[in-house]
Amino acid sequence: MKKGLIIAGSDTLSGGGLQTDIRTFSAHNLSVSNVLTCIVTLDSETNAIDICDLPVGLVEQQLQMIAFSSISVIKIGMLANLAVAKQIELFLKRMTTTPIILDPVLALKESGFGLSEKIVSFFSERLLPLADITTPNLREAELLANMTITTLADMEQAAKVIHQFGVKNVVIKGGTRLVGIEAIDLLYDGHNYTYFKAPKLQTTNNNGAGCTFASAIAANVANGLSVTESVTDAKKFVYQAIKHGFPFLDDLGNVWAPNKM
Numbered sequence: 001m002k003k004g005l006i007i008a009g010s011d012t013l014s015g016g017g018l019q020t021d022i023r024t025f026s027a028h029n030l031s032v033s034n035v036l037t038c039i040v041t042l043d044s045e046t047n048a049i050d051i052c053d054l055p056v057g058l059v060e061q062q063l064q065m066i067a068f069s070s071i072s073v074i075k076i077g078m079l080a081n082l083a084v085a086k087q088i089e090l091f092l093k094r095m096t097t098t099p100i101i102l103d104p105v106l107a108l109k110e111s112g113f114g115l116s117e118k119i120v121s122f123f124s125e126r127l128l129p130l131a132d133i134t135t136p137n138l139r140e141a142e143l144l145a146n147m148t149i150t151t152l153a154d155m156e157q158a159a160k161v162i163h164q165f166g167v168k169n170v171v172i173k174g175g176t177r178l179v180g181i182e183a184i185d186l187l188y189d190g191h192n193y194t195y196f197k198a199p200k201l202q203t204t205n206n207n208g209a210g211c212t213f214a215s216a217i218a219a220n221v222a223n224g225l226s227v228t229e230s231v232t233d234a235k236k237f238v239y240q241a242i243k244h245g246f247p248f249l250d251d252l253g254n255v256w257a258p259n260k261m
């Protein structure tokens with residue numbers, strides 16, 4: 001059995017983050033090593049998102065443990081701060097033959113969570129050049145490309161700008177924000193623009209959709225699929241996961257990915 005590595009934050013509510021990434025890898029028959037970077041909870045009084053970073057030394061210690069084991073893919077989610085991001089950069093520079101899928105978690109549910117400009121530029125200048133695929137949502141694509149996205153033409157333009165940072169493939173998760181009845185994602189490999197479409201599902205049970213999509217792409221790459229095949233299959237997987245989502249809080253529920261046969 002192949003093994004994937006997930007570097008991510010814990011989502012206490014388990015819709016997104018490490019928990020969803022592990023479930024998605026398991027559903028794709030991959031075993032998993034993981035490096036935890038932070039813990040995301042909600043403030044019990046205000047319900048605001050609270051991100052508790054792990055000490056950077058502890059992140060480093062986890063990375064050292066898995067540095068020499070054989071890994072078929074590395075999927076990166078929330079890093080939370082610059083010191084942790086720098087440790088991840090050092091680690092990735094040693095893993096030159098392993099495909100790297102970088103989900104630039106800079107905005108939760110498109111809202112942004114007060115990250116500094118420094119971390120955005122660290123992602124573009126230092127992490128993107130090391131990645132094979134990056135999977136920003138629309139808001140993250142706007143932050144990385146430093147532009148507003150309201151149309152498909154804007155999405156193509158943003159993908160081009162992000163590609164110029166040195167990442168081989170850009171997948172922009174259009175989600176439901178663009179007008180129209182379809183959820184549209186875009187892959188740009190430096191030559192071609194490929195669109196992936198599915199009907200928009202009317203649901204608020206979508207916490208973890210972005211993580212699930214990126215993890216499914218990573219798992220498919222580890223299992224030997226091409227980038228286009230990986231995105232095509234992951235799009236079907238995340239559609240089912242959103243469809244099978246279930247309510248959790250009053251106004252938010254989690255996606256749930258049924259096991260693949």
Ligand code: PXL
Binds near residue numbers: 008040211
């Ligand atoms: O879905 C984005 C995401 C990524 N990582 C962590 C999260 C979430 C969303 O809640 O908690 C740790």
